[in-house]
Amino acid sequence: MTTAHQPYDAWNVEENEFPRHGTLDEKLKFLLNYGVLAPSLHNTQPWKFTVHNGEIRILADRTRHLTVADPDARELYISIGCAIENLLTAAAYFGLNSHVTYFPDPHDEIWVATLSFKDIGGTSSLADQELFHAIALRHTNRQTYANKALNERDVQQLRACLHDSGLKLQLNDDPEIKQQVDSLVISADITQFADPDYRDELNRWITQGEFGYRWLIARVGQLATTYLSSHHKTVKPDADIVLNAPMLALLSTDSDNRLAQVQCGQTFERMALIATTLNIGIQPLSQIIQVAQLRGELSKLFDSAAAYPQMAFRLGYTDVAQDAASRRPVETALKV
Ligand SMILES: Cc1cc2nc3c(=O)[nH]c(=O)nc-3n(C[C@H](O)[C@H](O)[C@H](O)COP(=O)(O)O)c2cc1C
Known part of the structure; x- marks a missing residue:
């Protein structure tokens, strides 16, 4: 008897079920279980996969494109980059060359990438193993982080995630910059919430239900609080999470094309996996980059005027577990 898919099942993937003695394509299909655990804008999971002849093709699923929040699909491609990174990390762990x-x-x-694999039966390094095990432990952490600076060794590990020369990572713990980023978050929240199309789009995803709507409902509540309090000039909204974050980060790219966006997603996910192994929480603050005029201001704040900001996020040590977000069944992302 088969049981119905539960929204959080995906996180219980068992590595023992990897078909060691199966065909290469059976192994690749198993890797998809790790691909779908990647983060994505509003948990839209905008990817599709085909598996054939030792290859995984990764396709953009434009039916999952948030056309208001992400008009040029920039974050859709970043999200796909995150899924690619998970697939490559899982492949390395299971001894597949990619x-x-x-x-x-x-x-x-639409055809974002082809990953070709060879089954070399190799063994993974300790570092690969740690990264792999972080895939099913990583969650976007929206809690307040511990009031403790990141230690230099951990910062070096995060910096080491940048393999691509077109990418730039800037880290900042200056209280004045935090203050200004905090103001940008508030401005972005207000701009987005004031836009009826933005509210409609958010609403549509919430009522679809399958996309981890717990977080989206919280997001609407947070936006409403920010919006209303800014109009009644009473309480300071809850963007204090920025002020309390030990570190803010910005990933920027030299160009703003699709390849740069995908590779930025890969780097972001790699950082998120490393962060997971170090008990460091990560939360993107994408609203600043989504509002076009604020994107430029953010860039100036981080002194990267020549580059394109792609992912802004806060970082900090955390012992507070974060609820997992739901995932759609892998089969619905597999195109036959
Ligand atoms: C491109 C991108 C933008 C995101 N923007 C935000 C954001 O602004 N705020 C936030 O709390 N989470 C953000 N997230 C995290 C997603 O909401 C999260 O990945 C998704 O809900 C699934 O949850 P999980 O990461 O815990 O698996 C973003 C993720 C990606 C990949």
Whole structure:
């Protein structure tokens, strides 16, 4: 008897179920269980996969594109980059050699990448093993973080995630900058919540239910509080999480094309996995970058005027567990 899919089942993936003696394609299908645990904008999970002849093709699912929050689909491609990173991390753990070809057809934005694999039966390094085990432990952590500076060794590990020369990571713990980022978060919240199309879009995702709506409902509540309090000039809204964060981070790219966005997603996810192994929580603050005029202000604040801000996030040590967000069944992302 098969049991119905439960929204949080995906997190219980068992590595023992990897089909060691199966065909390469059976192994690749198993890897998808780790791909879908990647973070994505509003948990939209905007990816589709095909598995054939030792390859995973990764396709953008534009039916899951949030056209108001993410008009040029920039964050859709970042989200897909996160899924690619999980697939590669899981492949390394299971001894598969991988090669990535990005945008194999330069005229087709939907076909994001082809990952080709060889089963070399190799063994993974200790570092690969740790990263792999972080995949099912990582959650976007929206709690207040411990009031403790990040230690230099941990910061170095996070910095080491940048393999791509077109990417730049800036970390900042200056209270004045935090104050200004905090103001940008509030402005962004107010701008977005004042837009009826934005509210409609958020509402649509919430009523669809399957997308981890607990967080979205909280987000609407937070936006409403920010919006109303700004109008009644009474309480300070709850963006204090920025002021309390030990560290703010900004990932920027040299160019703003699809490849840069996908690779930024890969780096962000790699950082999130490393952070998980170090008990460091991460929460993106994407609203600042989503509001076009604030994106430029953020860039100036972090002194990266020449670059394109892609992911802003806060970081800090945390012992407070964060609830997992739901996932749709893997099969619905597998295109046959
Ligand atoms: C491109 C991108 C933008 C995101 N923006 C935000 C954000 O602004 N605020 C936030 O709390 N989480 C943000 N997230 C995290 C997602 O909401 C989260 O990944 C999703 O709900 C699934 O939850 P999980 O990361 O815990 O698995 C973002 C994630 C991605 C990949």
